[in-house]
Amino acid sequence: MGQLALLYLFLKAYVLVSIPIDKNDNRRHVHVFPRLKGARGKNSVAKVWIESNGEKNVEIHDSILSTKENELLVKIIEDNWDYINAQITKSFDGEKTTPKEISINNK
Numbered sequence: 001m002g003q004l005a006l007l008y009l010f011l012k013a014y015v016l017v018s019i020p021i022d023k024n025d026n027r028r029h030v031h032v033f034p035r036l037k038g039a040r041g042k043n044s045v046a047k048v049w050i051e052s053n054g055e056k057n058v059e060i061h062d063s064i065l066s067t068k069e070n071e072l073l074v075k076i077i078e079d080n081w082d083y084i085n086a087q088i089t090k091s092f093d094g095e096k097t098t099p100k101e102i103s104i105n106n107k
Helices: 019-023 067-079 081-092
Strands: 003-011 012-018 029-036 046-052 053-062 100-102
Touching: 012 067, 012 081, 019 046, 029 053, 046 067, 046 081, 053 067, 053 081
Parallel strands: 003 100
Antiparallel strands: 003 012, 012 029, 029 046, 046 053
């Protein structure tokens, strides 16, 4: 599993994760897990598609987050799309990913 980024929505922290077995899915996506006291939560709170037919297209697929949190999540992923997409490629290729802290103001 490749941890891609630590992101903050309001005061809550989440981790974006790529799962290598998803390599053959028809759309690239990230799973969003809560960060709990330095560890990643066990259950995903959202799944976000980041492309369609190889083109940037960020869409919430499944989420238990609020509408406002989903909007911020999409904005953050769109603003950091190149980085996130490159990290997914590394994860799928079995390479170590390099997570970074991202937020609404950090590109």
